[in-house]
Amino acid sequence: MTDRRVAHEDRDDALAALLAPWLPGRRWFPIKGVDARVTAIGGLTLEDPEGAADVRLLLLRAEGGGTGAVLQVPVVLGVELADGDPALVGRLPDGTVVADGAGRPEFERAWLASADRAEGAAPVPADALGTPKVIAGEQSNTSVILPGAGPDGSTAMLKVFRGLTEGDNPDVDVPRALAEVGWSHVPRPLAWLGAEWPEGDGTAHGHLGVLSAFVPGAHDGFELACDFARRGESFGELAEDLGEVIGQMHRALAKALPDDVVPAEGATDGAPEVGEGSPGRHAAEPEAGLSPAAARVADALAARFAWASETVPELAGFADPVAALAERTRLLGDVPHRQRVHGDLHLGQVLRGDDTWYVLDFEGEPLLPVAQRTRPDLALRDAAGMLRSFDYAAAVGDAPAAWTEVARASFLAGYASESGDVDPATRAHLLRVLELDKALYEAVYEARNRPDWLAIPLAGVQRLIG
Numbered sequence: 001m002t003d004r005r006v007a008h009e010d011r012d013d014a015l016a017a018l019l020a021p022w023l024p025g026r027r028w029f030p031i032k033g034v035d036a037r038v039t040a041i042g043g044l045t046l047e048d049p050e051g052a053a054d055v056r057l058l059l060l061r062a063e064g065g066g067t068g069a070v071l072q073v074p075v076v077l078g079v080e081l082a083d084g085d086p087a088l089v090g091r092l093p094d095g096t097v098v099a100d101g102a103g104r105p106e107f108e109r110a111w112l113a114s115a116d117r118a119e120g121a122a123p124v125p126a127d128a129l130g131t132p133k134v135i136a137g138e139q140s141n142t143s144v145i146l147p148g149a150g151p152d153g154s155t156a157m158l159k160v161f162r163g164l165t166e167g168d169n170p171d172v173d174v175p176r177a178l179a180e181v182g183w184s185h186v187p188r189p190l191a192w193l194g195a196e197w198p199e200g201d202g203t204a205h206g207h208l209g210v211l212s213a214f215v216p217g218a219h220d221g222f223e224l225a226c227d228f229a230r231r232g233e234s235f236g237e238l239a240e241d242l243g244e245v246i247g248q249m250h251r252a253l254a255k256a257l258p259d260d261v262v263p264a265e266g267a268t269d270g271a272p273e274v275g276e277g278s279p280g281r282h283a284a285e286p287e288a289g290l291s292p293a294a295a296r297v298a299d300a301l302a303a304r305f306a307w308a309s310e311t312v313p314e315l316a317g318f319a320d321p322v323a324a325l326a327e328r329t330r331l332l333g334d335v336p337h338r339q340r341v342h343g344d345l346h347l348g349q350v351l352r353g354d355d356t357w358y359v360l361d362f363e364g365e366p367l368l369p370v371a372q373r374t375r376p377d378l379a380l381r382d383a384a385g386m387l388r389s390f391d392y393a394a395a396v397g398d399a400p401a402a403w404t405e406v407a408r409a410s411f412l413a414g415y416a417s418e419s420g421d422v423d424p425a426t427r428a429h430l431l432r433v434l435e436l437d438k439a440l441y442e443a444v445y446e447a448r449n450r451p452d453w454l455a456i457p458l459a460g461v462q463r464l465i466g
Helices: 010-019 105-114 170-180 221-231 236-256 292-311 313-330 380-397 401-418 424-449 455-465
Strands: 003-005 037-047 054-064 067-077 088-091 097-100 141-146 156-161 189-199 202-213 350-353 356-359
Touching (some): 010 037, 010 088, 010 097, 037 189, 054 189, 067 105, 105 141, 170 189, 170 202, 170 236, 221 236, 221 350, 221 380, 221 401, 236 350, 236 356, 236 380, 236 401, 313 424, 380 401, 380 424, 380 455, 401 424, 424 455
Parallel strands (some): 003 189
Antiparallel strands (some): 037 054, 054 067, 067 097, 141 156, 156 202, 189 202, 350 356
16 A cells, blocks of 8 residues: 655645634544544645546544544535535635535546556546545445446446554445455445645544445345335245355455454453443453463353443343353353454345345444454454344334244344354353343444344343343
């Protein structure tokens, strides 16, 4: 990756002041419910090949509520926009019009002209691009459909990363590695753009965005499952196919990134298996003859429950059965190795197109450090995340419990057929623990953001400890 050095310009401070009241209305803005302080770090100026406007990739630091983030905001300066245009952010004191760059052709042309490209890939002629279309509803980044930006004039997808942290973004590097080993169920990266910016007393570097192949006519996995649930139509066949693809993905990840495979008994480094938002702690030293890997999983479940129950009082009655499950987990003797995983797998991260499944969004939680997002984990955690997603699809589609049971069983059958040798009893136990861990996280998320949905993860907790 070629790192372009971010530099501060006088206009950046004026842009930060203009953007500060606009940012809280963006779904990807991470500071919710409190006033945020927004300052300019600097930016990159990209050249629009057609010279229609100035394009600035602005990096901002936002702080508030005890948290902070480095954010990327592409803006286009000097275009003519009507006052009601949704791209209009406002005007600088000198009258310069400032537009949200994500869906503007000036930004797309400048980005494509500046990006690093896959070996052998030809630059895209500016006059070959169609009208960009921003995908609505994304919570962490901004994706734009770009007709004409792919090979031979095909459509491609540009993802603009909003939250930036130190390190190469796994949503660029992992799909590239998977494509290199011939795994075809990930949209192939075509181009990427990186930068280096001031951070503390030093510098940080990372990806700003990635252009990937587009799957035309594909359906979002969650929306597809919800539609099946509403119609009362079995999702079993598609779920089994999805399970096979996820099992194949884990084998491809181990092949593409072999250095990230950690033997089960070789890990007492204390990296917690708790996930975003919950407090990590070092695993207790296991008793003689017991598995350190099993102790890690058991301690992680206990830590997750302690964290979740502080926020969700409805969980208090589950303390004893969760503790008992953790202790049984500590006695497991055959825990699989850890490896690179997806890290945030659910139905919304897969597409159904060309009669198969494609997996997206290997980025993980964008505001966590890259080192945490890319550390090895149990592959079964991805499978557990998908199982939880079936519960949500059933709830949205008002499907009976039998619909979910068929989808779960079919997915697990497909996954087991492709995921290697694991003792079935151990697999079932670990899936129960990891799915419970995910449901506890969901309970906190729903309590904080969508209290009307809290019943969904609470029902999952009840089922998993029953």
